[in-house]
Amino acid sequence: MNCIKIKAPAKLNLSLDITGQREDGYHLLEMVMQTIHLYDQITLEKSNEISLECDCPDIPCNGKNLAVKAAKAFFHATHLDGGVKITLQKRIPHGAGMGGGSSDAAAVLKGLNRLYHTPLSTKQLDKIGLKLGADVPFCLHGGTMLVTGIGENLLELQDMFPCWFVVAKPEQGLSTVEVYQAYDALEEQQMIRPKTNGVIQAIYEKDLETLSRSMANVLEYAVPLQEIAEIRQTMHQHGAYIAQMTGSGSAVFGIFEQEEDAKECAVSLSQTYQQVYVCKPCKK
Structure with a gap:
């Protein structure tokens, strides 16, 4: 398998509270978060280097993009000598608070774990994701969750009722x-x-x-x-x-x-x- 496609869903904050701030400046959060049926589409192809193509001109395709950062973090964690061509079809609005970048990063981590048949556990992916952004661990799981701390504490809740x-x-x-x-x-x-x-x-x-x-x-x-x-x-x-x-x-x-x-x-x-x-x- 040299290519896979994966969906990256948007998220909504049903609640967001700030309960404090750590000495390092990170805010302590208490949030109920929900993924929704609005997706970015990501294609991952094995390559000799890490690259990104995106159909949205407002999105940077360099090392500033969270998807690229996620790929670099994955190869650093696995010590693999490989790369990936990332093709991103952007549907989640940018600068919206809907976790588009975080969801893209999460999709890249999960996708690369499948593409390269690496045995990274969910806990290991969460640890990598947290270094990329506070919303990435949640985006690795999706559904309906209570998220606390700086994004590292996740509690799965009952699925959101139909609405x-x-x-x-x-x-x-x-x-x-x-x-x-x-x-x-x-x-x-x-x-x-x-x-x-x-x-x-x-x-x-x-x-x-x-x-x-x-x-x-x-x-x-x-x-x-x-x-x-x-x-x-x-x-x-x-x-x-x-x-x-x-x-x-x-x-x-x-x-x-x-x-x-x-x-x-x-x-x-x-x-x-x-x-x-x-x-x-x-x-x-």
């Missing part, structure tokens, strides 16, 4: 580093923080009302984009139980019980925003 997500991204993307810096610079204020246990309970009880009352993302306080509020308002007008920013933004998602309502909302948002998606949650 529909509408995701809309403003034209302006956001830098994760800059959003966290803006959060750190905020003056003390009363934030609406997620009730993480309530989110988890709602998932197990398939209770959309409780879920909507428990969800929140504290990083929204650090993002002053007017479009986020406008997207949320449109989603609520079309029947979303909850609408909030995912990750460090700038994408916003709403949760709908009925497919028809979700599609009507997407049509309305598409009149203003180019990147609008209707998705279902992925199962483990």
Whole structure:
């Protein structure tokens, strides 16, 4: 086998709370995360060197790309004298807080482990992934999970109950580093923080009302984009139980019980925003 194809799903943060900060500057997080049926498509071919081709001109194809970093980390960890040609069909919005780069990196790690028939365990892949980014370990697993620490502590939850997500991204993307810096610079204020246990309970009880009352993302306080509020308002007008920013933004998602309502909302948002998606949650 010299070539494989693998899907890299996007993620949403059903909740995101910052519980502290380590001495090295890393933020301590408490998040309930969910993969969705929106994918980048990655093709891996054995090669003598590491290279990347991407159909999105905004994505760097050099050593700054997480997929390339993942390939380098894989060959360093396995001590293999090999390479890979990575072909990336980009569908997950860039700068959206949807984990596109992290999911690509996770897909490359899993794919190379299969392509080169190496025996790296899930725990070993998680360890490599964490050095690449806080979201990579989760993206290696997917489904519905509670993620804590700096992204290294993963607890598998029950699969998200059937529902529909509408995701809309403003034209302006956001830098994760800059959003966290803006959060750190905020003056003390009363934030609406997620009730993480309530989110988890709602998932197990398939209770959309409780879920909507428990969800929140504290990083929204650090993002002053007017479009986020406008997207949320449109989603609520079309029947979303909850609408909030995912990750460090700038994408916003709403949760709908009925497919028809979700599609009507997407049509309305598409009149203003180019990147609008209707998705279902992925199962483990």
